Amino acid sequence: MLDPKGIVTIDGPSGAGKSTISRGLAAKLHFTYLDTGAMYRAVGLALEQQGIDLADTPALAQCLAKIELTLVPNGDDDVRVLLNGEDVSQATRTPEMGMVASRVSANPLVREKLTALQRQLGEKGSIVTEGRDMGTVVFPKASCKFFLVASAEERARRRQAQLAEKGQIVDYQEILDQISKRDYDDSRRALAPLKPADDAIIVDSSSMGPAAVIDCMLASIAKSAR
Numbered sequence: 728m729l730d731p732k733g734i735v736t737i738d739g740p741s742g743a744g745k746s747t748i749s750r751g752l753a754a755k756l757h758f759t760y761l762d763t764g765a766m767y768r769a770v771g772l773a774l775e776q777q778g779i780d781l782a783d784t785p786a787l788a789q790c791l792a793k794i795e796l797t798l799v800p801n802g803d804d805d806v807r808v809l810l811n812g813e814d815v816s817q818a819t820r821t822p823e824m825g826m827v828a829s830r831v832s833a834n835p836l837v838r839e840k841l842t843a844l845q846r847q848l849g850e851k852g853s854i855v856t857e858g859r860d861m862g863t864v865v866f867p868k869a870s871c872k873f874f875l876v877a878s879a880e881e882r883a884r885r886r887q888a889q890l891a892e893k894g895q896i897v898d899y900q901e902i903l904d905q906i907s908k909r910d911y912d913d914s915r916r917a918l919a920p921l922k923p924a925d926d927a928i929i930v931d932s933s934s935m936g937p938a939a940v941i942d943c944m945l946a947s948i949a950k951s952a953r
């Protein structure tokens with residue numbers, strides 16, 4: 728059995744299915760789901776709205792000090808992100824805000840603020856948390872760590888289908904280019920780059936549906952807790 732107060736981390740590149748898998752796994756384990764990408768997106772939105780230049784350290788520090796992020800559970804497996812009391816979950820779930828989040832996430836002050844908040848949210852344990860540096864930096868002592876991957880082409884196909892479901896028709900090549908750029912930037916940055924922790928289990932979801940991935944993770948969790 729997994730420690731009931733345990734922490735399960737799921738890191739990986741954008742579009743690998745982390746959100747669907749993390750939500751599903753959290754529901755199966757009766758754990759809380761923590762979406763750290765949503766936090767970077769919300770901070771990216773705040774900095775954009777206020778026209779903050781990342782190179783202007785005093786202005787950035789002042790702005791970050793005033794940002795209040797709250798994560799509110801919404802049903803069994805969803806979480807809303809409130810930025811200074813306003814629900815920005817939908818507004819930040821766009822490919823453009825993903826690029827903005829990726830850019831601001833390379834900044835040390837932004838990472839410092841969000842890493843501290845994530846550790847605070849994870850203090851009580853019983854969480855499944857997804858991001859880029861959950862297993863390497865934020866929760867290095869997590870009970871079980873996964874690194875979820877899929878080919879860039881498969882991730883672009885999935886993202887295109889998701890957007891089409893919402894009525895947004897986006898060119899496949901444009902999505903593939905965005906995904907490739909984000910992979911490159913997230914894994915090459917100096918601070919907390921995207922990479923598997925040494926003790927992470929790599930799961931390739933390219934040819935597996937969400938239910939199969941969750942079952943595979945549950946089996947690994949059961950095995951590692953023996």
Ligand code: DC
Nearest residue numbers: 763764765767828829832858859860
């Ligand atoms: O998971 P996502 O697509 O919502 O994340 C958006 C961006 O935020 C991602 O490109 C990089 C950044 N991010 C990060 O640097 N560290 C995390 N733990 C989560 C996200």
